[in-house]
Amino acid sequence: MGTVHARSMDPLPMHGRDLGVNPDDLEVVEAEQETKKEILENKDVVVQHVNIEGLGRTKEDYLGYEISDVFNAKNLIDVMKKSHEARQKLLRLGIFKEVEVLIDISEGDDALPNGLDVTFEVTELKRVTGSYNTMVGNNEGSMVLGIKLPNMFGRGEKLTFQFSYGTKETSYGLSFFKPQPGYYERNFTLNLYKVTGQFPWSSLKETDRGVSTELSFPLWMTDHTLKWEGVWRELGCLARSASFAVREESGHTLKSALSHAMVLDTRNSAILPRKGALLRINQELAGYTGGDASFLKEDFELQLNRPFLWGSVLSASLWGGMIFPVGGRPTSIADRFYLGGPTSVRGFGMYSIGPQNEGDYLGGEAYWASGLHLYTPLPFRSTRGGLADLFRTHFFLNAGNLCNLDYGEGPHAHLQKLAECIRWSYGAGIILRLGNIARLELNYCIPMGVQSGDRICDGVQFGAGIRFL
Amino acid sequence: MSLAAEAFVSQMAAAEPWPENATLYQPLREDQILLSDCASSLAVQAYLRMCGLPVRVCCRANAEYMSPSGKVPFIHVGNQVVSELGPIVQFTKAKGHSLSDGLDDVQRAEMKAYMELVNNMLLTAELYIQWCDDTTSSEITRPRYSSPYSWPLNHILAYQKQWEVRRKMNAIGWAGKTLEQVYEDVSQCCQALSQRLGTQPYFFNKQPTELDALVFGHLFTILTTRLTSDELSEKIKSYSNLLSFCRRIEQTYFEEQDRDGQSGTSQLSKGPSLI
Numbered sequence: 001m002g003t004v005h006a007r008s009m010d011p012l013p014m015h016g017r018d019l020g021v022n023p024d025d026l027e028v029v030e031a032e033q034e035t036k037k038e039i040l041e042n043k044d045v046v047v048q049h050v051n052i053e054g055l056g057r058t059k060e061d062y063l064g065y066e067i068s069d070v071f072n073a074k075n076l077i078d079v080m081k082k083s084h085e086a087r088q089k090l091l092r093l094g095i096f097k098e099v100e101v102l103i104d105i106s107e108g109d110d111a112l113p114n115g116l117d118v119t120f121e122v123t124e125l126k127r128v129t130g131s132y133n134t135m136v137g138n139n140e141g142s143m144v145l146g147i148k149l150p151n152m153f154g155r156g157e158k159l160t161f162q163f164s165y166g167t168k169e170t171s172y173g174l175s176f177f178k179p180q181p182g183y184y185e186r187n188f189t190l191n192l193y194k195v196t197g198q199f200p201w202s203s204l205k206e207t208d209r210g211v212s213t214e215l216s217f218p219l220w221m222t223d224h225t226l227k228w229e230g231v232w233r234e235l236g237c238l239a240r241s242a243s244f245a246v247r248e249e250s251g252h253t254l255k256s257a258l259s260h261a262m263v264l265d266t267r268n269s270a271i272l273p274r275k276g277a278l279l280r281i282n283q284e285l286a287g288y289t290g291g292d293a294s295f296l297k298e299d300f301e302l303q304l305n306r307p308f309l310w311g312s313v314l315s316a317s318l319w320g321g322m323i324f325p326v327g328g329r330p331t332s333i334a335d336r337f338y339l340g341g342p343t344s345v346r347g348f349g350m351y352s353i354g355p356q357n358e359g360d361y362l363g364g365e366a367y368w369a370s371g372l373h374l375y376t377p378l379p380f381r382s383t384r385g386g387l388a389d390l391f392r393t394h395f396f397l398n399a400g401n402l403c404n405l406d407y408g409e410g411p412h413a414h415l416q417k418l419a420e421c422i423r424w425s426y427g428a429g430i431i432l433r434l435g436n437i438a439r440l441e442l443n444y445c446i447p448m449g450v451q452s453g454d455r456i457c458d459g460v461q462f463g464a465g466i467r468f469l
Numbered sequence: 470m471s472l473a474a475e476a477f478v479s480q481m482a483a484a485e486p487w488p489e490n491a492t493l494y495q496p497l498r499e500d501q502i503l504l505s506d507c508a509s510s511l512a513v514q515a516y517l518r519m520c521g522l523p524v525r526v527c528c529r530a531n532a533e534y535m536s537p538s539g540k541v542p543f544i545h546v547g548n549q550v551v552s553e554l555g556p557i558v559q560f561t562k563a564k565g566h567s568l569s570d571g572l573d574d575v576q577r578a579e580m581k582a583y584m585e586l587v588n589n590m591l592l593t594a595e596l597y598i599q600w601c602d603d604t605t606s607s608e609i610t611r612p613r614y615s616s617p618y619s620w621p622l623n624h625i626l627a628y629q630k631q632w633e634v635r636r637k638m639n640a641i642g643w644a645g646k647t648l649e650q651v652y653e654d655v656s657q658c659c660q661a662l663s664q665r666l667g668t669q670p671y672f673f674n675k676q677p678t679e680l681d682a683l684v685f686g687h688l689f690t691i692l693t694t695r696l697t698s699d700e701l702s703e704k705i706k707s708y709s710n711l712l713s714f715c716r717r718i719e720q721t722y723f724e725e726q727d728r729d730g731q732s733g734t735s736q737l738s739k740g741p742s743l744i
Contacts, residue, residue, distance in 0.1 A: 232622055240537050244545060251531030254622045292619055358548065 047071050047079060048106045048115040054122045058095060059154040065182025066090055070118050079103060083118055090120065092184060094158065095151035098123040125150045135164070136438050136464050142166025155181060171195040185223070189214040201351040201455075203242035203360045204249075206334055207234040225261045228289070230254070233334055243358035249333045256291035259284040267305060271433045272375065272392055274313050278303040286335070287326055294326040295335060301467075312376040317469055319344075320368040322405075336363030339402040340423075340454070342463020345369055346398050347425030347445030349455030350463075354402035356453045368418060369400030371469040375431070392431045396443070398469060399424035423449045440464045487564055491524045491546045493517070494532045500616045501530060504694050505595040510542040512686025513554050517544075518722040519677045520566040530617035558679050568678045576673055580680045583665065583672065587680075590658035591687045593643060594651050594701075600634040602648055604697045656704045659688075663708040670717060677718070684711075685718045 050070050052063055066089040073079040083101045090099045099122050106115030131146040142164045149159040158177040164170065173193035180186040191212045198205050210231030217224055233253050237246055260283050267276035280301040287294020299321035308314040325331045338361065340348035354364045374395045378388050401422050405414050429443030441463055447456045495510040496502040502510070510526075517524050524544060529535060536543040536552040543552035544560075551560045561567065569577060599610045614630060615623030638644045643651075662684060671677045672684070688711055692702050705711060 232625070236534065237537070240550075244548070244550070247535045247550065248529075248531075251534035252618065252622060252626060254619050290619060292622075 044075055045073070045079060045114045045116050046112055047073050047118055048110070048112060049117045051117065051119045052122060053119060054124065056124050057127070057154045058122075058124060058151055062155040062181050063090065066093070067120065076116075079116055079118065083120075087120065089184075090122065093156055093179075095125055095156055096122045097125050135166075136434060140167050140169075142169070156184070169196045169198060186217045187215075189216070198238055199351070200238060201338070201349065201361045202333060202363070203238045203246050204333060205236045205238045207236075208232070209234075221266070222262050222264045224263075227259045227261070228257070229259065230256045230289075230291070233332075235332075235334060243360040245357035245362055246333065246360050253293055253332060254291040255286050255293040255335075256289040257284050257286035257293075258289060267303070269436065271436055271439050272313075272431070273303075273305045273315070274307055275305050277305070287329075292329075293332055293335060294329055295323050295331055296326060297321070297323040297335065299337075308374065310376075312374055315373040315375060316371070317373075318368070318370045319400075319469060322366045325365075331365060333362055336365060337367045337402060338363050339367050339369055339400055341465075342441055342443065342457075342461045343439075343465030343468040344398075345400040345423055345425060345469065346396060346427060346441075346443055346461060347447030347457055348423060348450075349457055352455035353400070353423055353451075354454075355404055364402035365405045366414065366418060367400065367402040369398065369469055371399075372397045378430075390433045392433075393428065394431055395426075395428045397424070397426045399449075400469075421449065421451050423447070423451065423454065434464070438464055438466045439468065441468075485547055485564075487522050487561075487566070488547055489523065491522065491544060493524045493526050493542050493544050494529055494535060495526065495542045496532045497528045497530055497617065501613055502528075503599055503610060503613060504690060504696070505592060505599060506533075506541045507694065508592070508595060508687040508690035509540070509554065510686070511690055512683045513542050513544070513557055515685050515718060515722060516554065516558065516568070516679055516682035517561075519568055519682055520561055522561065522566060554679065554683060568676065568682075571676060572673060572678070580673065580678055583662070583680050584683055586658060586661065587683050587687060590654055591691075593638075593641070594655045594658075595687070595691070596634055597638060597643055597646070597651050598648070598696065598701065600631050601638055601644070602697075606631060608697055652700055652704055655701060656707075659705055659708050659711060663711050666710050666714060668710065671714075681714075681718065685715055689715045689719065 047070055050067050052060065052067070055063075067086045070079065070082045070086050073082045080103065083103060087099045087101050090096055099120055102119040102121060104117050104119070106112060106117050127149065129148045129150065131144075131148065133144050133146075135142050135144055143166065144162055144164040146163070147161045151157065152159050156179045160175045160177070161173070162175075163172045171194055173191060173195075175192075176190045178188045180188075189212075191210075191214070193208070193210055193212075195208045195210075196206070197208075208231050210229060212227055212229040212231075215226045231254070233255060234251070235253070236250050262279075262281045264277070264279040267273035267278055278301065282297075282299040284295075284297040284299075286297070299319075301317070301319050303315065303317040305313055305315045321337050323331055323335060323337065338351035338353075339345055340353035341350040345353060351363075352361055354367075355362045375392045376394070378391045378393060399422055401418050401420075403417050405417065425445050425447040427443050427445040429441055429445075432440040434440060441461075443461050444459060445457060445461050447458060450456055493510070493513060496506055498507075514524070514526065532541045532543070533539060537550055538552045538556075540553055543550055544557060546560070549560070551557050558567075569580060572580065598605055600606050611627040611631065615627040618626055635644065646654075666672055671681045673680075688705055691705055692712075692715065694702075696702075
């Protein structure tokens with residue numbers, strides 16, 4: 001028997017799911033494997049040795065967990081499949097530039113007639129890598145310079161330093177990441193950062209300096225993150241003309257918060273999904289561990305997608321959240337919720353719904369928003385794939401409300417308040433997918449249920465976003 | 470907002486009469502405010518009382534950051550926010566209230582010169598003693614300044630402020646001075662003020678001006694504030710006409726006005742009394 005190069009299989013992208021593997025690609029790989037199964041004979045084999053070549057600073061024990069499964073293979077197809085899986089796992093660790101698999105018959109004294117040796121030829125990433133990229137966030141762009149030290153101590157540790165210069169903010173951050181050996185999804189992150197943000201809809205300028213520690217782990221189908229964050233926040237007015245309500249919030253505060261996030265994501269793509277659901281629940285308790293801010297904040301996001309007629313997709317989403325001040329201290333303008341904009345309640349100005357003072361939006365303590373979309377492929381497209389696949393047209397119906405709550409009134413009154421004066425809008429537009437992390441939208445919107453003080457965008461509205469209703 | 474638009478808005482605001490709900494913001498009186506801020510705040514209060522403009526005093530822990538210039542005190546009048554004595558004097562003048570209209574050009578120049586003297590000498594000396602004298606800064610200034618904040622922010626902000634003031638002292642050449650030299654400067658400043666005042670009730674005879682408000686704010690605050698040593702207030706006490714000047718303004722504009730219960734000015738806010 002000769003040598004089988006696992007290279008013939010589709011090369012996998014180097015990043016994890018969240019960094020933009022297009023799940024469509026994965027489906028193609030599976031299909032290819034099935035055709036091979038018919039061609040190759042099912043002969044029993046024993047995997048005798050598994051070698052990893054090309055290791056420099058990486059500790060071997062760290063990789064043992066990823067490749068141990070290859071020993072359990074019983075026939076050639078199995079060996080190929082498991083080697084492929086091991087290769088995938090190795091690449092996901094983010095410490096190798098390239099991983100090649102070489103399967104050969106065993107040689108040497110102890111070689112069995114049906115023995116196989118599997119060799120992973122790896123190329124480690126450089127000790128220090130630099131990067132330069134541009135980012136698009138919610139209606140802003142920035143230039144990011146980064147330095148990365150992957151696999152710092154040989155067991156998958158990663159140190160990242162980022163400096164970002166943007167249209168609205170300048171910031172830097174230092175982050176240390178450490179996965180649990182053999183269980184990459186269970187990891188620990190330590191962050192140090194300074195973030196500066198300008199929020200013209202509130203005439204507010206915010207500088208945050210903080211430390212956070214994060215623990216991520218999967219549990220059944222969900223991903224969980226536990227986080228503690230200590231942040232020194234400096235709020236200021238963006239201009240002399242800022243309203244007095246914003247001026248009153250200026251100054252320094254310290255927030256120490258424990259938070260938990262749970263994500264259940266069964267969608268096939270994060271930006272233009274065809275099927276599946278997303279449920280994200282966030283909760284944050286501030287003040288319990290010290291600091292000046294004390295509140296309990298609950299926030300959720302739900303999205304359901306299902307294929308509809310002629311390749312179109314029907315999508316429904318619902319957001320909601322509430323912040324409860326604890327200990328009689330009012331909530332800060334930096335912690336409250338904001339609503340409106342080209343990727344939330346369309347047809348309204350960016351975060352320009354709800355309580356305001358002299359034209360500066362102050363945010364609300366409770367909100368809900370929902371959206372109903374019908375996504376269709378572009379009309380008259382020639383072939384499947386290509387550029388046209390990045391585009392969709394959509395028809396949407398959005399609704400939502402944002403308000404402050406008086407805590408003496410009881411839950412029934414709160415619900416009633418949220419059900420009054422609902423802002424809603426409808427329209428149609430074109431969506432462009434940017435990688436698998438963001439999308440651009442150009443919509444024609446008709447806002448309805450406009451309340452006095454809301455800023456509307458009647459007609460064409462353009463926006464970009466990573467989170468959308 | 471563009472500069473022209475801003476100027477237009479302040480022109481419009483100038484035309485409006487002084488509202489009843491004008492508010493003066495300063496740091497917390499009991500636990501936070503420092504000698505220099507207290508003096509500046511009292512100067513503005515004295516000035517507004519001399520003009521007969523009612524103002525309500527409001528204490529906020531973040532007053533310094535609310536102020537558009539980063540300095541206290543500031544007043545919120547209608548939808549305008551103005552900080553520090555100089556701009557406030559301009560602002561009231563635009564609304565038709567002025568104390569120095571009766572002065573001729575020479576007197577006005579003299580008044581400005583003395584105001585500069587007070588700001589350059591007394592205010593700077595107060596800042597020096599607060600932040601550059603190690604005993605005062607560790608026992609009084611830093612604990613008071615950082616009192617509204619929780620650990621570790623209290624230390625960060627206090628040291629940041631101290632560093633900022635010391636840098637300013639370096640820039641104006643005060644960093645090399647000893648405490649004795651600073652006391653000597655204060656003494657000289659008081660001597661100059663005492664000579665100018667002479668036996669007149671106010672610096673420009675019968676009518677008080679913004680100079681009187683400024684001098685009163687600083688001297689009164691120094692006299693009534695307990696520091697680690699009494700030396701600063703002793704320097705002032707040796708000038709009897711300055712003492713009676715402070716007493717006169719206190720009686721005329723704070724005690725009498727409060728006794729009369731004139732609208733809006735009933736909140737006495739200058740703290741302890743001279744007697």
